[in-house]
Amino acid sequence: MTLLDQNIDLKRFPTTPGVYLMFGDQDVILYVGKAKNLRARLRSYFSAAGDGRGQIPFLMNKVRRIETIVTDTEKEALILENTLIKKHRPRYNINLRDDKTYxxxxxxxxxxxxxxxxxxxxxxxxxxxxxxxxxxxxxxxxxxxxxxxxxxxxxxxxxxxxxxxxxxxxxxxxxxxxxxxxxxxxxxxxxxxxxxxxxxxxxxxxxxxxxxxxxxxxxxxxxxxxxxxxxxxxxxxxxxxxQKVVGEGGGDQDVIGLHREGGEIEIALLFIREGKLIGRRSYLQPWCLEDDELLSSFLREYYARDVVIPGQVLVPLALSDAATLEEWLSERRGRKVQIITPQRGDKLHLVDLAARNAAESFRERGSRRTARREVLADIQERLHLQRLPQRMECFDISNVQGSHSVGSMAVLMEGEPAPAAYRRFRIRTVEGADDYASLREVLLRRLRRGLEEDELPDFILIDGGRGQLGVLTAVLEELGLEGRIDAAGIAKSRVVANMQGKMVERSEERLFVPGRKNPVLLRGGSPTLFLLERLRDEAHRFAIGYHRKLRSRATIRSALENVPGIGPERRKALLSHFGSVRKLRQAGLEDIAAMPGLPRSVAEDLYQYLKDSDGD
Known part of the structure; x- marks a missing residue:
């Protein structure tokens, strides 16, 4: 039974500003929104015409209940909405998947x-x-x-x-x-x-x-x-x-352009600094929000990050909550910020330029999407997979002589890296250098959680040969997932001698699949092999990075064990404060002494110890 089938008394909702949360099965938050008038906003979801957004019928069929949180002002509702979206990442809210900052x-x-x-x-x-x-x-x-x-x-x-x-x-x-x-x-x-x-x-x-x-x-x-x-x-x-000058009079501006096509909308963001175009960024949003709400949601999501906020934000259409957004952005920047919808002149030309960039980005993205789907289809065919591998995950284990064993998971979505979905695992149950047991622990932890959250991959690639693939297939059988998740192992190329034993040759990368004796060989340099190698290399890079971080923490602990007054808690505080051993060694005496809670005498002993051991 959906919420639409129930008799909802809209009069029970307040008419004040606030945030509303829509819950689905198992109390999962599906959508978070803000409103100047909560009752009027929620009424639009139940009207015969709906609120015009393409995803709303899908959303409302899944909603089981609605909660509201009242705020004193619309700006407080905006801030609370940002906080809740960042915390819960609801499926039906705008989601800037590329969370890398410039x-x-x-x-x-x-x-x-x-x-x-x-x-x-x-x-x-x-x-x-x-x-x-x-x-x-x-x-x-x-x-x-x-x-x-x-x-x-x-x-x-x-x-x-x-x-x-x-x-x-x-x-x-x-x-x-x-x-x-x-x-x-x-x-x-x-x-x-x-x-x-x-x-x-x-x-x-x-x-x-x-x-x-x-x-x-x-x-x-x-x-x-x-x-x-x-x-x-x-x-x-x-x-x-x-440098390319694109505007008269200088000034710092971010310019937004929109391009809507086929149920998707491309958002282009141009960075103008002192009248010069210094960069461009684009985002694709699959849901057909009303342009006003989508643009407002984009601005809130983007500027909630640690990014440079310019004095002016140029947008292609007037926003109903522009005044609230200006107040919020001004507080974040520490100086006045204007949201401008230009009607003529150079600023309008910049918005038009951003719209053309959005259209071009959409066209390029479409070409890349077609090419990626062709590669995914080739992977499915060559490896005899049950389904198109739209979500691919690769796992790798890293350790040095059995110490600080870690696992990593890299993810490709539609053939593109999805860093926000990457995960790393500290091995808990395995002692020593046992890669098979470590891999089993990581896979069980990942897939059991995936079953609970209903988020499983289409295809898992293991960095290794038959042995690692055997661990993966055993785990899939144990969890009853062999029919839902395809599997393969990728083994690095081997250096071999030719028949005369004189010339050294390098074999191709080998791909092992369950139930097949001989490995699958893909043409060297092919897009299909390149994509699989890229996934494997991402998992390896992510594992190595985490392993180095743990080793660095262990190094600082061992390096400071002989310093009087530096116990476990202070070692932890030093690592947290300076970030790494290298940065601690580079710090001056005053920098160390300035750390909260560290007595001057201990700081002097530590500085002298690091200085004496710098050449060790």
């Missing part, structure tokens, strides 16, 4: 000699942030140009001061070596101000100042310094010439 550059002016850091999280910590940058290569290119023009330091001051001489970057002119007194604090601050102006897009201002300094140096016969300033000016002008 890189930004961080500059903290409170430091004696500020340095540029690449970060993924933008925090309200008093530092300056610039970006976002579309890729690591874009950041590296930006930093390369900056260090050539303004040679800021690259490493922590204390680390460099422990060296007997300035680092290699100083030798090639990309560091001013403040750690060894090669530049005064005042001159270094001038470099920092130049970096800020350059990253903020004020190139004309920077060039003007540098030209004045070049002329002064030339008049005072300091020709070497004048030549260096001339080279800086040329580098800036060459950098600016490569």
């Amino acid at each position: 890189l930004s550059l961080r500059l903290d002016l409170r430091e004696e000699f500020p340095l540029l850091q690449t970060v993924r999280k933008v925090r309200r910590d008093g530092a300056l942030y610039f970006g976002p940058y579309a890729s690591g290569s874009a950041v590296r290119e930006t930093l390369k140009e900056i260090y050539r023009i303004f040679p800021l330091r690259h490493y922590p001051v204390e680390t460099c001061r422990r060296r007997g001489r300035p680092c290699l970057f100083y030798q090639i002119g990309q560091c001013s070596a403040p750690c060894h007194g090669r530049i005064s604090r005042e001159d270094y601050r001038q470099l920092v101000q130049g970096v800020i102006a350059l990253l903020a897009g004020r190139e004309t201002e920077v060039v003007g100042v540098l030209r004045e300094r070049m002329a002064t140096a030339a008049n005072e016969l300091r020709y070497e310094e004048a030549a260096r300033l001339r080279d800086q000016i040329r580098a800036i002008e060459a950098t600016v010439e490569r």
Whole structure:
């Protein structure tokens, strides 16, 4: 019996702002929404026309009950809705599956000699942030140009001061070596101000100042310094010439474009910084929400992350809750944010550009989707699978001489990595280097949970040969899943000698499937083999990363066991505070002493211990 079959008294719902939660079977939250008037919003779900969204009939057939949470204001409802969506990840809410954040550059002016850091999280910590940058290569290119023009330091001051001489970057002119007194604090601050102006897009201002300094140096016969300033000016002008200017007047803006086709909607997000287009990002949403609500949901979901929030967000249509969103965004940014629906001029042209990008992204995504489905169909045919492997999972085990054994699970959805679905497992029941037993533990934990949550893969790939595949098939039989989940093992290529024993050859990757004696060989370089290798490599990379993290924690524990005053709790606190042994070793005495709860005398003993053991 569905909720629509019941007699629902809509009058019992309040008319105040708040959040409503729709529950399905087993009290699973299916949808979370906010409303200025809860009763009026819920009434639209029960009207004959519905609320116009394509997924609502599917949703309402599964809803068993509705709960509401009243708030004082619409903004409080917005914040609560974000919190509940992030916590429960309801199936029918908008879901930005690609949760990777772009890189930004961080500059903290409170430091004696500020340095540029690449970060993924933008925090309200008093530092300056610039970006976002579309890729690591874009950041590296930006930093390369900056260090050539303004040679800021690259490493922590204390680390460099422990060296007997300035680092290699100083030798090639990309560091001013403040750690060894090669530049005064005042001159270094001038470099920092130049970096800020350059990253903020004020190139004309920077060039003007540098030209004045070049002329002064030339008049005072300091020709070497004048030549260096001339080279800086040329580098800036060459950098600016490569950038595409898309708007007049500068300013930081995020521009949203929409493209709807075939029951799906593509959202393109353009990053405009000081009038320059520096990056693009796109998201595909399968549900046909009303454009107003979908766009509002997208803005809430995207800007709830640790991202740079610009002064203006340009949108293609007016939003009913624009004022609430502006207030919320302004609080998150710490300065005023405007949500603008342009009607004419340059801003409208930017929104049109974003819409064209959304259409192009949808077209490209469709081509990629067709190609991926062809590869998935080939995998199904070549490995004799029962169904199309739309969700593929791969498992790997990692340990070093039996210590810190871990397992990993990588996931491909429709042929694309789904990092949010990756999982890692710390082996609990196996002692020593027993990969088979460790694999069995990981598989049982994953599949039992999958049965409880009704989320199972179509196909499991095991990194290994017949032995590992045997473990997988035994687990599937034990859980009664052999008819629901296909399985295969992928064994790395082997190096073999030819018949004469002189020439060494490398065999192809071998794929083992249950019930077949000989392995399946796929053509080297084929898209099918590449996809399976990619899945295997992702699982291996994820396992190695987790294993290194555990080893790092163990290393810091063992490294600090001989330091007086450092017990288990303080070792744990140090790891949590500094993040790694490497960062702890690079920290200065004042950095260590500043850690909450650590006495000064213990900090001094720890600093001296790390300094003495640095060369061990």
